[in-house]
Amino acid sequence: MDSEGNSAEHLRSSRGCCLKKLINNPQNVVTEALHGMAAAHAGLLKLNVEPPYLVRLESPVQGKVGIVSGGGSGHEPLHGGFVGMGMLDAACPGAVFTSPTPDQMLAASQAVNGGAGVLHIIKNYTGDCLNFEMAAELARAEGIEVEQVLTNDDVAVQDSLYTAGRRGVGVTVLVEKIAGAAAEQRRPLKDVAAIARTVNAQGRSMGMALTSCTVPHAGKPTFQLAEDEMEIGIGIHGEPGRRRMKRASAAEVAVMLVEPILADLPFQAGDEVLAFVNGMGGTPLLELYIMFAEVARILEGKGIRIARSLVGSYITSLEMAGCSVTLLKLDEELTRLWDAPVKTPALRWGV
């Protein structure tokens, strides 16, 4: 790592000419951030450097299902920010927007296996699926019981034989929290996996972008949006969405995000939901609360009751401005597990 002489050179190089980021070297962003996280939250988690993963301090917890998630970096606090009591036992970070590798997932699974098996929570992207599949094969070969749950809640993606299927987005946070609570109660692996699948089945999301993000090693914005344009139906990697259009008000955007979500499950009058308004990294809480007010107004108009809520930047896309809305249909059990104590760097209550 050239922390002194060459680092400024990296930022000035032809690739990094427009790179206005608080970094040292584009090649080292993930490693340096992981060291920072471990130092900042030393009471909750520790960092394994080779291969890289963040693991709950007291791992493995005997008799408890170990919960492992992971994916490309750049979505902070997902996943490392959710390692701790009542949520994840380990998180495997990949390069920015690139899935981690099977050896990371295998090592993390070994580190959290307290004899009750391990649950992998995987966002539905081809790279994540392939690497987690290989990791599960390796872990099972070592006698570790593994269940895998895919999140695929993004209604912006046409779900058909002709795509890789819906992307896993906002619901991933809710699956990690609720499955984490179930594991904390010492439920068996099959039950924890079933609860995770229920959350995924009952949750739907959709996102929008006001600006692109810039991947550090790419050095320039992933896509171009004019000053007066926005993109509806984006993913969490700067993937293009359903359509590009002129900028609209928060009220209009809320309708564009919520209507497709409500129609998809479908949600109905009388339903109780958890409403999650998520920032993509570059949108302030002030604006997210405006969005929440609009979402709440739409839901009230449909007779849908917001029983629980979450507002903030929890699954982000670097510095992209924009937001996503996730609705999860609640029942008594899911509500109880959502309310259960959690103590992680990014989510903490009841303790």
Next chain:
Amino acid sequence: MTVTREAVEQWIRAYADAIAEHEQALTQLDMAIGDGDHGANMQRGFQAVLSRMSSVAEGDVGALFRMVGMTLLSTVGGTSGPLYGTLFLQMALQTQGKRELKPEELEAALRAGLDGIIARGKASPGDKTMIDALKPAHDALRQALHQKASLGEALRRAEEAARAGRDATIALVARKGRASYLGERSAGHQDPGATSAHLLMECAARTWM
């Protein structure tokens, strides 16, 4: 003509150089229809391969392919890590204990690698993936060897077939991977995976002419 272990190493080194040379181009292709990391990921993987090359200096072809496969699997990530990792690990299984390969043994190894990628990625020809370059390349190689062409000539035809397959991905609508989210908007762009796969065949042809 047989392919010696040293020649296989030259092929891998040539490919690592080609990846370094085309890193930006691969990333540009990926930014158009994916998430813009294919060049950087392959570059990271093959730099790691080069740094570990001396660790298998005494090994046979199988040991060399195994090192490449395991290194890619543990350093690349994304879809390229498991897919290229599987290609080389399957080729390793076919070439264990061999210090050199007859042309038909090379063809069988490539076949096993291709089958491995198809099984792992569950993609078919026409899905706009690396298979669209690799499968025609293997078909051409097998046919040329069947017709008693020299290895150099067979690889030349394989490279041509890979190039044609790569170019044919431009018109295709992606059905696998992140590009599939674009649907019809993915047409008109060359697939980055097919591009790096063609480079692999081009390096083989160039190394063993």
